[in-house]
Amino acid sequence: VVVGAGPAGLSAALNLVRAKRTVLLVDANRPRNAATLRSHGFLTRDGVSPLELRKLGRAEVEAYAEATVVQTVVDRIAPEGDRWLVHGAWRGTEVEATARAVVLATGLREEFPALPMLRAFYGTAVHSCVECDAYEKAGEPLAFLCETDDVVDRALLLAAWADDLIVYTNGIAPLDDA
Numbered sequence: 001v002v003v004g005a006g007p008a009g010l011s012a013a014l015n016l017v018r019a020k021r022t023v024l025l026v027d028a029n030r031p032r033n034a035a036t037l038r039s040h041g042f043l044t045r046d047g048v049s050p051l052e053l054r055k056l057g058r059a060e061v062e063a064y065a066e067a068t069v070v071q072t073v074v075d076r077i078a079p080e081g082d083r084w085l086v087h088g089a090w091r092g093t094e095v096e097a098t099a100r101a102v103v104l105a106t107g108l109r110e111e112f113p114a115l116p117m118l119r120a121f122y123g124t125a126v127h128s129c130v131e132c133d134a135y136e137k138a139g140e141p142l143a144f145l146c147e148t149d150d151v152v153d154r155a156l157l158l159a160a161w162a163d164d165l166i167v168y169t170n171g172i173a174p175l176d177d178a
Contacts, residue, residue, distance in 0.1 A: 001086045001099040003074050006031055007042060009105030010057035016103075017064040024097050025061060026088055028073045032107045033132075035123030040132050070095050077102055113147055113170055130154075134161040141165075147172040 002013045005027030013025045033039065033050045040046055045053055061067045072088035072095050079085075083098045110128045112118050118126060127133035141164035146154055151173045159165050169175065 001026060001084070001097055001101075002103045002105060003027075003077070003086070004103075004105035004107060005029075005054060005058060005069070006033075006105065006107050007039070007053065007057065008107070009103070010054070010061055012103045012105055013061045013067060014057070014064075017061065017066040021066060023061075023064075023067045024086075024095070024099070025058075025067060025069045026072055026074055026086065026095060027069070028090065029071050032109065033123070036132070037123060040135065113145060115145075130158055130161075134158065137161060139163070143168060145170065149173055151175065 001024045002009050002016070003026050005013075005025055009025065009027065013023045016023045031050060031054065036050050038047050039050045039053050042048070042053060045056070048056075058069060062069050070088070070093065071090070072093045073090040074086060074088040076087040077084060080098060083100055084102045086095075086097050086099060086102060088095045112122075122128075127137075138161040140162065142158065142162040143166045144155055144158055145168045147170050148154075151167065151169055152175065155165065155167045
């Protein structure tokens with residue numbers, strides 16, 4: 001069972017079915033990058049919309065007889081002897097399967113700072129993935145908001161794309177002189 005049909009889950013499912021494994025790909029169709037206009041860094045698909053990338057990947061996986069794709073929310077994964085029980089239910093679709101292995105490819109969830117209107121700009125003027133979005137912003141003045149202790153390391157990484165960088169910590173990640 002592969003849980004998550006973003007690029008990582010689709011890639012895992014595709015490689016598993018090509019290895020002649022029977023694969024159940026389960027996804028809630030709530031992609032993290034739904035607000036993003038373009039996906040980057042995927043060979044032959046650089047700049048494609050995330051929804052198109054998922055659609056193409058899903059079609060490739062579904063073309064294999066060893067693959068089954070189900071849209072549902074996984075609500076339980078539990079060991080059952082030497083196997084795993086996976087259960088999901090959503091909008092009238094229920095699935096229950098046992099598997100020798102489970103690949104969790106559900107991605108990340110950002111925790112946004114409590115700033116009004118921040119989400120309204122997510123994916124267009126506010127970005128969370130340097131690798132995905134920094135190239136398009138290279139050379140522009142950038143503001144970087146970081147509320148974690150690794151703020152300096154992350155700012156130095158981002159500085160590779162911007163000569164004019166302002167770092168905001170919201171007072172949560174104080175900086176020392178070093």
